[in-house]
Amino acid sequence: MLVLRHLEHVERRFVAPVVTLGNFDGVHCGHQVILRRAVATAREQGGQTIAITFWPHPSAVLAPTHATALIMSLRQRIELIAACGVDVIIAQRFNQRFSNITAEDFVRRLVCGRLGAQRIVVGHRVSFGHARAGNAEVLRRLGAELDVGVEIVEPILAGDHLVSSSAVRRAIRTGHLELAQQLLGRPHTIAGRVIHGHHRGRSIGFPTANLRVRYAMVPPDGVYAVRVRHRGQWFAGIANIGFNPTFEDRTRSIEAHIFDFEESLYRQRLEVAFVRRLRGEQKFPTPQALAAQIERDVAAARAALAQA
Template sequence: MKIVRDLSSLPKNIKYPVVALGNFDGVHIGHQMIFRRVAEIAQQKKGTGLAFTFQPHPITVLNPGSAPLLLTTFRKKMELIEQSGIDLVWCARFNRNLAKLEPREFVKKFLVDSLNAKEVVVGFDYAFGRGRQGTIPFLKKLGQEFQFQVHVIEQVKIDGQGVSSSYVRELLEEGSVEKAAIFLGRPYSLLSPVVHGHKTGRSIGFPTANLDTSRVQIPATGVYAVRVQFKEKSFNGVANIGFNPTFNRDRLSVEVHIFDFEEQIYGRHIKLSFIGRIRGEKNFDSAEVLVEQIKHDIETARSILSGWAT
């Protein structure tokens, strides 16, 4: 999949462009339906499946104080979009000038003049242009004017609950990683570099990899059964998210004890997938009591992960 950041890098004469529009944070199952529809149409018409999106998230520019933590890094989002069958992503830089474009200007500039879109696929709640004034009926009207067809993917619901990035974020904030996985279509994961920590785990017999998770949403504090991918190999493990109250830490950390693993991976990226929540964070009376709890957590994690091949 080709990724372009600006108009000058966009290939010329794209064959029958079929375009998905949206931000796609988290690439949940609703987004995946949009991408599959794009890929399906592109295959039928012997065209090109594209996604047009932005970076950074518009809210971080328009209202930085209320911007949510992202569900996916840019790198992870691109990987997931590629897995959905998209051929090309144009990730335009979002700024205040772009935000000022009226809906018609937005469509004319990007869909018509730049992409020459033949068909466009959007979610049921898609809005565009200045102040999100552009509606789906108006997009369809512009499609008639500029000769592109608009497809709308209806809201996806699971047990009556609409699928959305904000709802997935709520689930993660309460630690419901199993339910979040249903709405994402996969376990929630972090792709992060390993950084130096306090080495507390090593000192009590359970070495851990500490992750830099400053830019993305992390689940609620607690202990989780996880899968860890490093290079092309996958391992089982147990992760702790919290402040390590037993050792009087005051900074939130994410650390994972990887089973049957001894490599030095500081500075390397690992993928951490949350499979199940074991318990909430606790304060223990001593390191010895904590060690016994960790042993129990490891056995619980092994049980949860027993169906996952290593």
């Protein structure tokens, strides 16, 4: 799998390329259908699949005070797109200059000219080009003019819910993790690096890894049953998000305790998958009372993870 950063700098020639494009934030069930359809089409004609995604999110450049909250980091996005079988990922750097490229120029000069697309597969809500002037209908018209096949993938439902990145964001923001999992096809997962904390967890028998998370939607404050990925292996655990009211902290933190784990995790990259919300954050009269509650939380988390 090849990762490139600039469409306009691509020099190589691809074999019978099938191109798909979108923000793909979350790589939810709908995105997965689009990506796998593109992969299947490419394989049928002995070609390669190219997925174009954008970083940062266009809203961060065009409307920074109202930027869209991202479901996941670019690294996570690339890993999940690659897992669908895509051969080439172009993580196009989105800036003011790129935003001025018209929809027609984007398709004619870059997608078909630079990449040599023979077929384009996109979702029904696709938008591209300056002022988001490009859509599925524009793509169909340009495809017909350029003799490039265009396939528009219809909306995807997860149960009774229309799958979209916006729906995933709403579910995470409101703490509806089961719905988020249904839309994503997996638990919502954040990634970050372990930083120094106050070591209070260790002092009461529950050492935690404090995560610095830069690009991901963090669920509401509370205690969660989680799975933690470290060096490719998943471990059961529990996580707390919030301000540690027992200790009157003023900074929001994300702390994960991995069951039966003794290694130092400082500066390590971890992924935390949220399986179930156990309770809201509470203030306890003493650290001992907090430790007793954590014992109960651990038991509840083990039970929840055993059923998941």
